[in-house]
Amino acid sequence: MREDKNVLLRNVGMARDRHADEPIEALQLEAAIARNVRELRHQRGLSISEMAAAIGISKAMISKIENAQTSCSLSMLSLLAKGLDVPVTSLVRGADAERPASYVKSGRGTAIVRNGSQVGHEYQLLGSLRGEHKRLECLLVTLTAKSKTYPLFQHPGTEFIYVLEGTMDYGHGRKVYRLEPGDTLTLDGEGAHGPVELVDVPIRFLSVIAFPDGAT
Secondary structure, eight states: OGGGSOSOOSSSSOOOOOOTTSOHHHHHHHHHHHHHHHHHHHHTTOOHHHHHHHHTSOHHHHHHHHTTOSOOOHHHHHHHHHHHTSOGGGGSTTTTOOOOOOOOOTTOOEEEOOGGGGGTOEEEEEEEEEOSSOEEEEEEEEEOTTOOOOOOBOOSSEEEEEEEEEEEEEEETTEEEEEOTTOEEEEETTSOEEEEEEEEEEEEEEEEEEEOTTOO
């Protein structure tokens, strides 16, 4: 059903413009309505066309509501609730939920110990967040002439590496990648990985790891 595809093709979510004087709370309400309407429609196996016909509004309006591109009036919420056979409160569920964020000032990251610390790898925690399904960990890693290259790491989840300074050969499984400033590498953490040669030190890179639900 082609009409069910979101207008955003590159990611799952929503985006919209707002006026400078428009309160964030209003956007949170619209986002909650959008999420709940879309989930309830999918649960009932309805296409946008089918839902629009049942409620008596246009497909374009349903699409705007599901992408938080419009503000719903009370009468519109009532129509949606009736069409989905739910109370109006089900459509605004989660609008007042607090969503966590992690903020670290420049140079204030916490020095932490990891498996590579004993061989000269320096780790600075830039942020850590546990969401509903995953734990995200952001590290600034520094390698110097004193750092050793032989340790290989394995962990659950997916890791993203972005090189800020220096050059290194980085292994993952049977492959080795030459990483220079601006290069990125995204890898499956279950595969053995780590720097195999420090070509130009010092080396600094960002390591962002998304651990799956239940990983410690």
